[in-house]
Amino acid sequence: MDLKELIYDLGRRARAASKQLAQLSSEQKNAGLLAMAQELIDAQAEILAANARDVARAKANGLSSAMLDRLTLTPARVVKMAEGVRQVAALPDPVGQAISQWTRPNGILISKIRVPIGVIGIIFESRPNVTSDAAVLCTKTGNATILRGGSEAIDSNLAIAAALSRGAARAGLPADAILLVPTTDREAVKLMAGMDRFIDMIVPRGGHSLIEAVVAAARMPVIKHYNGICAVYVDKEADLDIARNIVINAKTQRPGVCNAIETVLVHRDVAEAFFKNGGSALLENGVQIRGDEAVCAILEGKALPAKEDDWNTEFLDLILAARVVDSVDEAIDHIESHGSHHSDCIVTKNPEIAERFLNEVDSATVYWNASTRFTDGGEFGFGAEIGISTDKLHARGPMGLEELTTYKYQIRGTGQVRE
């Protein structure tokens, strides 16, 4: 079978499976998920053996130790993966909920009902546990999935997907509910992106160039998870203790994630007070500060001078770009010009200034006096997360189970016709 036939065959099978999945009860889907969790446990040896092949290949190819760590599975990690599947089974099922319902003057009853999207394509890199995490969220919401993982993890991904499919089939779910692209050929991504007949939505999770490639080729909606260039603005009326705590938390608690901040903007009136205290705390936490002239002057040689690029960079590291601004407007302008519309925060005691920031900053999540690190499905109370969308349509910000559904209108009448 050539590659195109292979991918289209996956598409056809996923589409057929999606029709069956959409009609299953929550109980049937949950039974399937529990069987999948058990199959992961039962297939532990097989999964670890496959993973060992991936790791050996990665070492031979000279992958960094951080990448190797992300790739490597252990018995504990497989158990955790299975535990994650059981947790998804325990979540409430959004499918079938009435979003709204109303009766028209002519007596027809219109119900807007949550339904599965159909077939979801997920394209991701490196971490093999994404195979399981993403697939089971789709199963829970009655969607079929076509997964395309990174080439480094192909053996692990195949073993995990096979276990999940066995679990699905054993519990009476369609065996094609979860399909993994069994090749590392890069052309497969392009073929998936063009296959709007069989894939209703694509979620690329990975680096900028992966997402770009999918966007350029896609004919169906793509929910993009671009990077997070997030900022905290410390207003002249900020409580500086709160400001320091939030900046330190948002920068240092986990610097490698998208909801960590890359930039702090401080009002000129409080810049000296903030940087004398908060700046030292940042430095003590190992943060390198790249400041504009004013910041460098206040920090007396303890900050590096910021380059233009630093305002547009997701460092994913203990590096913070710092700038003094003259007003909330200048802060908002900076965020709109340099940020990535992900998560941004104002620290102030002034509710009017806060409301302006909350309304005018065009980001998925905008904070007043709280850390940007809360942009997360778990922290929002969603129970699960497929990622954090930087798109505006369909899903914006943390994507939970609801964001894996769409709706249809069901209309019940007694013979009404249009006049």
Next chain:
Amino acid sequence: MDLKELIYDLGRRARAASKQLAQLSSEQKNAGLLAMAQELIDAQAEILAANARDVARAKANGLSSAMLDRLTLTPARVVKMAEGVRQVAALPDPVGQAISQWTRPNGILISKIRVPIGVIGIIFESRPNVTSDAAVLCTKTGNATILRGGSEAIDSNLAIAAALSRGAARAGLPADAILLVPTTDREAVKLMAGMDRFIDMIVPRGGHSLIEAVVAAARMPVIKHYNGICAVYVDKEADLDIARNIVINAKTQRPGVCNAIETVLVHRDVAEAFFKNGGSALLENGVQIRGDEAVCAILEGKALPAKEDDWNTEFLDLILAARVVDSVDEAIDHIESHGSHHSDCIVTKNPEIAERFLNEVDSATVYWNASTRFTDGGEFGFGAEIGISTDKLHARGPMGLEELTTYKYQIRGTGQVRE
């Protein structure tokens, strides 16, 4: 200025205008809409003169009389256009509404707030009143619009857009809130579709090839308005009077629209009874029936034999494909294989069969005992409609004002940080 510069300049201006529009109150936006309505009235002579140039050109180019009718404006049509703008001003504003709101155990308050999308691109054909209809719905919801109308109507569209912009500016709205692409160069569509930096969503309204061209080039979400191949299934437990009324209404009340039906599927047990009575009524209403063998036999030469293509064709005319089926499953299979997932209906007295149909037919709007002609923003009670989406994501079915908005999360805390 070359074409690319021209389009990108529109994009930049629209983006800047969208930032201002998003911050306006409902009162300010409504004042702008009323001023736009007045400018349309005041510019009537100018608009009609421009339209006369379009019509003269169209006649010289040999456009069909149906197309000419769609293109031609009259004083009454301009007044109706202005009246439409005033009606939009009177509708409730969805922007700023809290979709949901909750407090987390750590005390942060999460509000999911409806906000404008930003810049909406609208690509349409022929009817110049779309310029006004689409633009004002976008203004109402705080979005900037870039409009790209058909070449036949370019002079009319320019005159209408100029009047709307004057109204906007006079009422203190940004003059760039409504921008019309001032060229008929087809390359402009491609450039718009690639300009995801400045356009957040594109709505193509027109023929299949126009939509296809946009989908192929677009980097941003496209809300597609494909055609409607809609069906009514008359179940063996149907009330045949209701069935006849619905089929006649859905086929003949306005055959040229997307929510009219193209196909009737009738259960074998009631086929003779239905076609003897309902078939005659259809024929009396001037409907040409293209039937399968069973239908042709029942109608004894009054039906034409259906060709394979007839099951997949949007006739937009008094033509109806008719088929006898043996079960609701066969009806659902037919609709899933040949329909366009727009609007489909079952007529039955059996609630179990009805629920199966409502759940299993994967269309934007599924009816039980009511005409498919109700798939319409006005009939749904939306007050306005920008079209009927055949897409599954963001907007499905009739698109009203809410579907021209997205959401953001505003989070209010008292210094919370993540542990």
